[in-house]
Amino acid sequence: MIKNVCIxxxxxxxxxxxxxxITHLGFKNNxxxxxxxxxxxxxxxxxxxxxxxxxxxxxxxxxxxIIQDARKKKILIIGICLGMQLLFDRGxxxxxxNGLSLIEGEIKMIDKLNLKLPHVGWKKTQFLNxxxxxxxxxxxxxxxxxxxxxxxxxxxxxxxxATAYYHNYKFxxxxxxxxxxxxxxxxxxxxxVGLELINDLFRNY
Amino acid sequence: MRxxxxxxxxxxxxxxxxxxxxxxxxxxxxxxxxxxxNDKADELIFMDAVASLYGRNSLFDIIKKCTKKIFIPITVxxxxxxxxxxxxxxxxxxxxxxxxxxxxxxxxLIKTASxxxxxxxxVISIETKKNQKNQWEIFTATGRDPTGIILEDxxxxxxxxxxxxxxxxxxDCEGTKKGFDIDLIxxxxxxxxKVPMIISGGCGNLQHIEDIKDxxxxxxxxxxxxxxxxxxxxxxxxxxxx
Numbered sequence: 001m002i003k004n005v006c007i008x009x010x011x012x013x014x015x016x017x018x019x020x021x022i023t024h025l026g027f028k029n030n031x032x033x034x035x036x037x038x039x040x041x042x043x044x045x046x047x048x049x050x051x052x053x054x055x056x057x058x059x060x061x062x063x064x065x066i067i068q069d070a071r072k073k074k075i076l077i078i079g080i081c082l083g084m085q086l087l088f089d090r091g092x093x094x095x096x097x098n099g100l101s102l103i104e105g106e107i108k109m110i111d112k113l114n115l116k117l118p119h120v121g122w123k124k125t126q127f128l129n130x131x132x133x134x135x136x137x138x139x140x141x142x143x144x145x146x147x148x149x150x151x152x153x154x155x156x157x158x159x160x161x162a163t164a165y166y167h168n169y170k171f172x173x174x175x176x177x178x179x180x181x182x183x184x185x186x187x188x189x190x191x192x193v194g195l196e197l198i199n200d201l202f203r204n205y
Numbered sequence: 206m207r208x209x210x211x212x213x214x215x216x217x218x219x220x221x222x223x224x225x226x227x228x229x230x231x232x233x234x235x236x237x238x239x240x241x242x243n244d245k246a247d248e249l250i251f252m253d254a255v256a257s258l259y260g261r262n263s264l265f266d267i268i269k270k271c272t273k274k275i276f277i278p279i280t281v282x283x284x285x286x287x288x289x290x291x292x293x294x295x296x297x298x299x300x301x302x303x304x305x306x307x308x309x310x311x312x313x314l315i316k317t318a319s320x321x322x323x324x325x326x327x328v329i330s331i332e333t334k335k336n337q338k339n340q341w342e343i344f345t346a347t348g349r350d351p352t353g354i355i356l357e358d359x360x361x362x363x364x365x366x367x368x369x370x371x372x373x374x375x376x377d378c379e380g381t382k383k384g385f386d387i388d389l390i391x392x393x394x395x396x397x398x399k400v401p402m403i404i405s406g407g408c409g410n411l412q413h414i415e416d417i418k419d420x421x422x423x424x425x426x427x428x429x430x431x432x433x434x435x436x437x438x439x440x441x442x443x444x445x446x447x
Contacts, residue, residue, distance in 0.1 A: 013322055016298045020273050048300075049323040082323075116423045118325040118369050120401045121207055122247060145247075145278060147325045189278050189300065191245070 002076060002202040005029035006040035008066065010057045013048025018080070021188035025199050032066065042202065043070040047082025051091035051107060051150070054082055055099060064100070071102060074179045076205050081148060084175060084182030093150055103177050104155035110148075112169045117149040123164040125173045125185065130161070135200040142193045144173070144185035152184070206418055207247040207425035208442055209403060210432050212237060213254040214264060214283075220254060221433050223380035225332065225348035228254065231433045234267050241432065242275045244439035249275065250303070250372070250403075250427055252330075253283030254347055265297040272298030280372075282330050291318055295326070303372055305330040306345040309352055309359075312366055319367035328403070329368040331359065333389070334376040341392065348376040357396065364399055371398065372427065375406040382409030382430050385417050394420050403427050411437055414446060 005022055009015055009031040022029040032038075045067070047054065058064045070077050079087050088099045091107035099107070110117060122143040127136040146164070151171040154160060161181065162174030175182040181201070187194035212219050212234055219237050220228040231237065238249055251271075253264045268281055281294045282303025291302050302322075308315050308329055319327045333356050336342040341356035360371065373393065375386035385407045393402060405427035408414060414426065431437055 013326065014295045014298060014300050016296065017272050017276065017279075017300065020298065021276055024273070024276070048295075048326060050320070053320075116399060116401050118400070119423070120325070120370065120425075121423060147278070149325070186278075188276060191242070191277050195276055 002027060002042045002205055004040045005042045005044060005202075006035060006038070007031050007044045007046060008063060009033055009046075010063050011049055011054055013046075015046045015048075018044065018046050018188045021195060021198060025195060025202070027202055032063075040075070042076040042078065042205070043067065045077070045079045045083030045086060047080055047084070047086065049082060051082065051085060051093035051099070052095055052097040054086055055091075055097045058086070058100070059098070067100060067102075071179065076201075077102075077180050078201070079180070079182040080188070081184060081186055084184055085150060085152060087175070087180060087182055088152060091150065102180055103159055103175055103182070105153050105159075107150050108153055109150050110166065110169065110171070112166075115166060115169060118147055119149065119166045120147045121145070122190070123166070123173075123185075125162050125164045127162045127174070128160060129158060129176070135204050136161070138200070139193065139197055144183075144187065144190040144194060144197075146173075146185045148184060152182075206421055206446055207403075208439065208446065209248045209250055209280075209425050209427045210241040210246050210439065211250040211252065211405060211427040211429045212241075213252045213429065214267065215254045217267065219433065221380060221430055222254075224376055225254075225374070225379050235271055237433070238271045238275055241439060242277060245443050246277060246439060247425070248278040248280065250280045250282070251299075252281075252303070255283075265293055268294070268297040268299055280328055282328070282372075287314075288318060288321060291322060291326075295322065301326050301328050301370070303328040303330040305332065308363065309343065309345050309354065312362055315363055315366035315368050319369065323369070324367045325369040327368050328370040328372050329363045330372045330374070331356070332374045332376050335388075341389065344376060348374075348379070356392075360396060360398060368400060370401050370403065372403040372405060374427075378407030379405070380430055381407055382436070383407060384409065384413045385426070387417065390417055390420050401425065405429075409436060411442065411445060414442065418446060
């Protein structure tokens, strides 16, 4: 059970709704910059903006060290949308940029002609590589809210946690590796189902 | 198809007009937003209906309060003029911002805003109607000011500058409940626009949605009067148009 959540507030965009969602569920949480006691047991990388811009704000400074430390301490790390994408080796948004290299693979633009970009909408999501009694199975084919133009291409299929379709284009909707979990969708923007997913994740860790 | 209630606000009240004019008070924005959230709206749009006329935005406090209880994407628009305004809107809990007048005045703002906040955050709001030359023309200041800009040119420009979504309101249909602007939608379909659209203005019953649903693929419709006056229930729409 997670007791204290740290939201890494780097860069720009709306991170307040993530905080509101976690507060609404009754979990103690704070932005990293506002935290006095840094004894958190869950670190969230939210994400709005571009891969290149986000990495330029993280790379080589304190924020990157916080993530790497959490990784070593086996603290639950959750990446959401761009926050998930940053966990990979590299991204091609704006320009080729190195990521945090915590999961093997890269982030590429949705490469299907005639699909509108960004991909915006609620999509049924399939969970895989999960244990039989995992709480994730409860969310099989539930709809979550997506907004993105880039997708993860993984080297190791074992790290896939979820997939979804944009028309007939299948893409990675979730990833996992040891203490890392990433969602391409926004659970904090996916209504009651999204809140339930966050709640279950925190209670079962 | 995404179904998005559109909540127009003036002086802390939800209001609704016809052809973007002559407004009537509907109720409290928090209560109405929460009701639509509970009725399974896909997203919400909050528009300050008078902000761009007076150059101010009073929406931020309302958004701050709403987003404590509403966990779906929220677009905020009306009177946003600068990167700082956008930053304040996002800081209040908005996920996307809708720009109209400011983008028309300075299209470069679309570029800098989408580079700074991500293009999916930047919605360009377009208000349009046919002018005397039978061209679709862009208007600003809630349908009051003609700009001389032609719709097709403007849509090309804003896509080039990196907008992530287009909210398009037919001024002639807005608030009439007589159906969406089919001419306009046919034109948009022909244009093969590369970003998702939100079609706004005119819906009065379920048949009106049925009439256009095959013309929209990854797009959305914005609903005002039809929901505010309880002509149809949001859940009914969601059940019919999954």
